[in-house]
Amino acid sequence: TLLRHTHGSELRSSRDRLTLTLFRRSGWRPDLWYNAAMNIVERVLVAGDSHGDLRYMERLFDVAVEKNCDALYVVGDFGFWPRPEELNAIPEFIRECSEYAENTDVDLYWLDGNHENHDRLLFDYVYPWFLFHAMAGVFPGPFIPITDRVSYAWRGSQWSWNGKRFMAVGGAYSVDKGRRVKYVSWWPEEEMTYGEAGRILEGTRPGVDVMLAH
Secondary structure: OHHHHOOOOHHHHHHHHHHHOOOHHOOOHHHHHHHOOOOOOOOEEEEOOOOOOOOHHHHHHHHHHHOOOOOOEEEEEOOOOOOHHHHOOOOOOHHHHHHEEEEEOOOOEOOOOOOHHHHHHHHHHHHHHHHHHEEEEOOOEEEEOOOOEEEEOOOOOEEEEEEEEEEEEEOOOOOOOOHHHHHOOOOOOOOOOOOHHHHHHHHOOOOEEEEEEO
């Protein structure tokens, strides 16, 4: 509640303090990131900027099947824009994508771009995910499950697919924010904080083969 009524640099500072506390309580160390998950993925299709377009997503799943991919990864501007009536509910766009994933047996992963509802993403998924693991004293995995087949890769998360080390670096700066409404169609949280950048740099010390970013 406090963070929802904090703005600008104060908000970013509060965000850093909160996430750093949750990281520490979950036993975070840079060398643990690489071993956070060992998913069996031999081939992945990487795409971007779906912007909530279901026809585009359906085509991506078709291409993933044609190319014998195990996973589809959308690198930002995925289309996480829950409607007001979808409060405390999985957005329809993600439910539809999950159905595509189930029907094609291709798991969907995504990281955030600048055109997402960052407020809902943070408070509905990211903070609860880290809080749960911090209370349990267990380091969180790199993917936050939205459904059984759709997962969000938080900023700085790191994992291994087929022997290659991956890292997700979400967020970006909206060049069109002058035409948008703050906390309605764009959020300051779209930009990476110094704290997030620092953790990402620490996480790259063990070595990263592929960095996925918006």
